Amino acid sequence: MHPTEGMWQEFLDGESDPPVQRELAIHSDTCADCQRTVAALGRRQVLAAELLGRLDARVPERSVADVLSRPHARPRSSRRSLLVAAIIVLSVVTAAGAVMRTGVVHRAMNWLLGPAPQVESQYPPAPPPIPERDSSTGIAFVPAGTVEIAFEEWPHRGEIEIALREATEVSIIASAPSAYSAREGRVLVANRGVTASYRITLPQNVPLASIRVGDRVVFSKRGDALSTQARRTGPDSYLLSFSTGADSP
Amino acid sequence: MRTLRLPLPGDTTATRPSPTFDEAFAALFRERFPMLYRYLKRVSGDSALADDVAQESFVRLHARGEMPADPAAWLVSVANNIVRDEYRTNKRRRRLLALWVSPSEEGRGPPLSDAQVLTHEREAAVRRALETLPPRDRRLLILRHEGFSYREIAEALGIATSSVGTLLARATAALSRAYKGMTHASD
Numbered sequence: 001m002h003p004t005e006g007m008w009q010e011f012l013d014g015e016s017d018p019p020v021q022r023e024l025a026i027h028s029d030t031c032a033d034c035q036r037t038v039a040a041l042g043r044r045q046v047l048a049a050e051l052l053g054r055l056d057a058r059v060p061e062r063s064v065a066d067v068l069s070r071p072h073a074r075p076r077s078s079r080r081s082l083l084v085a086a087i088i089v090l091s092v093v094t095a096a097g098a099v100m101r102t103g104v105v106h107r108a109m110n111w112l113l114g115p116a117p118q119v120e121s122q123y124p125p126a127p128p129p130i131p132e133r134d135s136s137t138g139i140a141f142v143p144a145g146t147v148e149i150a151f152e153e154w155p156h157r158g159e160i161e162i163a164l165r166e167a168t169e170v171s172i173i174a175s176a177p178s179a180y181s182a183r184e185g186r187v188l189v190a191n192r193g194v195t196a197s198y199r200i201t202l203p204q205n206v207p208l209a210s211i212r213v214g215d216r217v218v219f220s221k222r223g224d225a226l227s228t229q230a231r232r233t234g235p236d237s238y239l240l241s242f243s244t245g246a247d248s249p
Numbered sequence: 250m251r252t253l254r255l256p257l258p259g260d261t262t263a264t265r266p267s268p269t270f271d272e273a274f275a276a277l278f279r280e281r282f283p284m285l286y287r288y289l290k291r292v293s294g295d296s297a298l299a300d301d302v303a304q305e306s307f308v309r310l311h312a313r314g315e316m317p318a319d320p321a322a323w324l325v326s327v328a329n330n331i332v333r334d335e336y337r338t339n340k341r342r343r344r345l346l347a348l349w350v351s352p353s354e355e356g357r358g359p360p361l362s363d364a365q366v367l368t369h370e371r372e373a374a375v376r377r378a379l380e381t382l383p384p385r386d387r388r389l390l391i392l393r394h395e396g397f398s399y400r401e402i403a404e405a406l407g408i409a410t411s412s413v414g415t416l417l418a419r420a421t422a423a424l425s426r427a428y429k430g431m432t433h434a435s436d
Contacts, residue, residue: 006415015399015414041418044425051375051428052394054368057287060300064278067304068311 003027008038012045014137014177021175025199028173035201039169042140046182137196139180139187140171147209148186149200154214155242159197162211162219162228164204164236171201204236213240274311277320282307284395285324291391293332294376302331321397322404329388329405378428386420393417 003011003024010016011024028034147170151160158175172180172189176196181188189198202209202221211219218240219228230238268276282303289299306328310320317323379387385406392402403410 004415005418006412008414009418009421010399010414013393013399013414013417041421044421047425047428048390048421049394051378051424052291052391054371054375055291055294056372057290059283059286060296062282062286062300062304064275064307067278067282067307070304070308 002031002034002037005037005041008034008041012038012041012138012173014175025173025175035165035167038138038173039140039167039171042138042171042173043169046139046141137175137177138171138173139182140169141182141187142168143170143203143206143209145207147202147206149189149209149211150186151189151198151211151213152192154216155191155195157195158242160211160213160218160230160240160242161197161199161233162230162238162240163199163201164221165201167201167203169201170203170206170209171199173199270315273316274307277310277316278307281321281324284321284397285328288325288388288391288395288397289328289332291394292388298332298335302328302335305331319401319404322401325392325397325401325405326407374431375428378424378431381427382420382423386416386423389413389416390420390424 007016007020007024011021011028014021016024028038149170149172170187172187174189174194174196175198176194178194178196178198179190181190191198200211206221207223209219209221210217216229219230219238220226228238230240233239285306286299286303289302290296293299306324309327310317310324379390382390385408388406389402392405397405399410399413402408402413408416
């Protein structure tokens with residue numbers, strides 16, 4: 001029986017209980033259907049992160065003192081009276097607006113009620129952010145030819161498993177939330193301070209691929225030629241183990 | 250960082266008295282105000298509303314005088330209620346404003362560069378795709394995007410923690426479908 005999509009979603013988000021996480025990891029190694037499900041979930045997750053990241057959300061500078069010194073919420077009755085008064089004044093302005101330029105009416109409206117949300121289009125827009133998730137445990141994408149995966153630092157613990165599979169996507173699945181940023185075939189895994197194990201699946205037919213940990217290239221593939229510092233654990237599977245005190249595989 | 254720091258063996262901070270409410274409040278504010286603001290801004294698309302409601306939620310927490318069991322979920326839950334009330338009471342005001350701000354008025358101001366126009370269009374497309382989702386799914390996606398845990402999301406939205414994964418998977422698929430549908434339709 002296959003785990004549900006919800007279970008795989010929890011797995012990707014690092015929210016499954018550790019025993020379940022382990023069982024799912026084992027299952028995903030052998031089940032092609034579930035590998036497809038995980039890859040599809042990962043793809044949608046990456047797209048959703050990219051889309052939501054496009055929504056401008058620059059945070060204004062606020063301090064505890066600012067917030068606590070602000071007047072408490074006005075009682076609802078006074079808010080209502082204010083609203084009624086505003087509507088009455090609005091009617092007067094509306095009548096005047098019939099014979100005046102709409103710009104004047106608009107400014108009057110703004111003065112009375114504050115700017116409407118639509119006026120935000122005049123804000124200087126931020127450049128589109130690089131898709132990044134600091135709460136994600138997985139990423140999957142279709143490579144455009146060359147793949148470069150770079151881990152920010154040499155981990156003190158954990159493992160990196162590399163598997164070459166008949167797949168169309170590159171996927172990285174971590175055992176703990178990690179931040180990823182991807183651009184033009186290059187994925188940076190911000191693993192500084194993160195203790196996690198990673199499973200990287202590379203399509204067998206990817207022409208050029210390299211995996212770098214810190215400043216060392218630990219795996220590279222050029223056509224069918226492989227060069228790696230990782231231990232071979234099976235046909236097309238390689239493993240790098242890290243432990244405190246041993247900074248090389 | 251979302252979780253409180255746990256004392257390690259030999260850690261001298263373990264013997265210090267627990268922080269006062271004001272210290273805990275200040276720490277929570279630094280950690281959570283930006284997340285709460287971004288959540289509200291992304292849900293509503295209204296920066297003034299997001300700022301006002303995020304501040305109001307913290308004011309209410311301070312007035313409470315003690316930390317709830319799950320402060321992050323409590324803040325989101327309070328913020329959602331304030332937004333709901335705000336929309337109810339100001340429904341008419343918003344409708345009037347929407348009628349009054351004509352497209353020609355909106356377009357006034359300094360002319361936008363091509364890059365700015367593109368950014369606006371990209372943001373508007375995402376917002377349109379989000380608006381096809383039920384409000385709960387929209388909140389769910391944005392809370393998760395902001396880094397809230399499943400437990401916090403469940404608590405804030407009043408759903409079972411065990412349902413969060415399934416609902417998230419569906420909401421993510423729905424957003425992806427809606428966005429692709431829109432971009433294909435506009436091709």
